Amino acid sequence: MRIFSCPSCGGEVNFSNTDCLACGQPLHFDIAVGDFVAAGADCTNRPAIGCNWVAGDSGLCWSCAMTRVIPETMEGENRLHWAKSETAKRRVLAQLGRWGWFTPADTGRLPVFRMLSEVTSDGPRDVVMAHGDGEITINVTEADVLERMERREELGEKLRTMIGHIRHEIAHFLFLRLCDAPDFLPAFRALMGDETADYAAALARHYDAGPPEGWGAAHVTPYASAHPHEDWAETLAHLLHLVDIIDCAVAAGWISAEAPAGYDAYAELDGQKVITLGADYAMGVNHINRSIGLGDIYPFVLTDGVRDKLAFVHGWLGAGPVSVPVSSDGTS
Numbered sequence: 058m059r060i061f062s063c064p065s066c067g068g069e070v071n072f073s074n075t076d077c078l079a080c081g082q083p084l085h086f087d088i089a090v091g092d093f094v095a096a097g098a099d100c101t102n103r104p105a106i107g108c109n110w111v112a113g114d115s116g117l118c119w120s121c122a123m124t125r126v127i128p129e130t131m132e133g134e135n136r137l138h139w140a141k142s143e144t145a146k147r148r149v150l151a152q153l154g155r156w157g158w159f160t161p162a163d164t165g166r167l168p169v170f171r172m173l174s175e176v177t178s179d180g181p182r183d184v185v186m187a188h189g190d191g192e193i194t195i196n197v198t199e200a201d202v203l204e205r206m207e208r209r210e211e212l213g214e215k216l217r218t219m220i221g222h223i224r225h226e227i228a229h230f231l232f233l234r235l236c237d238a239p240d241f242l243p244a245f246r247a248l249m250g251d252e253t254a255d256y257a258a259a260l261a262r263h264y265d266a267g268p269p270e271g272w273g274a275a276h277v278t279p280y281a282s283a284h285p286h287e288d289w290a291e292t293l294a295h296l297l298h299l300v301d302i303i304d305c306a307v308a309a310g311w312i313s314a315e316a317p318a319g320y321d322a323y324a325e326l327d328g329q330k331v332i333t334l335g336a337d338y339a340m341g342v343n344h345i346n347r348s349i350g351l352g353d354i355y356p357f358v359l360t361d362g363v364r365d366k367l368a369f370v371h372g373w374l375g376a377g378p379v380s381v382p383v384s385s386d387g388t389s
């Protein structure tokens with residue numbers, strides 16, 4: 058994510074700031090222009106969750122309007138967890154918006170979010186993060202860092218974040234959107250396999266027996282080897298991690314001949330270059346983290362097989378929203 062300027066005083070502003078630290082002006086981000094705007098009304102959710110996006114016609118902002126279900130805000134820490142989850146979601150939407158996905162200019166179908174908590178007035182309930190036919194379910198309870206760490210240990214994962222969850226689930230929806238492009242599915246199947254294979258059986262096998270021997274040669278995580286749909290979602294989430302890492306590094310002034318000042322990772326057409334740059338920056342931060350006893354921010358190995366898949370995802374995402382060709386009878 059780049060660093061923004063306050064529309065009133067020009068001071069430095071971070072994406073999640075609700076007010077300018079320099080002049081005190083309330084801030085409003087507008088996804089239609091990808092920047093903070095000088096005038097705008099507060100999103101209805103601003104008092105409850107600190108949403109800093111500009112209100113649309115409904116009173117909610119573009120991001121909050123995609124959320125159809127919210128947790129019971131009076132129960133436990135639900136309001137705080139919902140707020141953290143929406144913050145992560147806004148970041149992912151703003152990122153995808155850099156390629157034109159899911160912005161007001163995107164005429165395709167938009168995702169719908171259900172933000173659910175395990176804490177309800179009827180007692181605890183299970184919530185499974187999932188995507189089904191355009192509807193994304195997020196378990197906001199995982200916004201709690203201790204809850205998330207516990208699950209990460211249980212599942213033996215190297216990285217588990219709310220942004221990662223949202224990138225993964227939104228990837229399943231992007232798959233649906235890309236299926237509108239006639240060339241997408243054949244190319245996907247040639248690289249990642251047949252996604253019509255029995256999904257429930259594949260996941261049961263994964264949780265029972267673990268990943269197959271040698272999974273890392275062509276899968277970014279063990280879970281990616283469970284089923285072609287999960288390969289796609291995990292790979293896409295990692296591509297978004299890498300591009301955001303580059304964007305942040307360049308914004309912080311960490312520039313080079315390959316990525317000079319003002320370099321736009323979202324405009325880069327060379328997928329392999331994006332992967333190399335992102336991985337190099339990540340290794341640099343891993344190295345820095347060790348200086349103060351912190352873990353690696355990006356503890357993954359990108360093999361040639363994984364890089365091919367990341368480059369494939371990059372090509373399709375970077376091309377922007379798929380416009381469905383209109384057939385001769387006028388339907389699409």
Ligand SMILES: [Zn+2]
Pocket residue numbers: 063064065066067068077078079080081082
């Ligand atoms: Zn200011």
Ligand SMILES: [Zn+2]
Pocket residue numbers: 100101102103108109110117118119120121122
């Ligand atoms: Zn909002």
Ligand SMILES: [Zn+2]
Pocket residue numbers: 225226229286287290
């Ligand atoms: Zn998934």
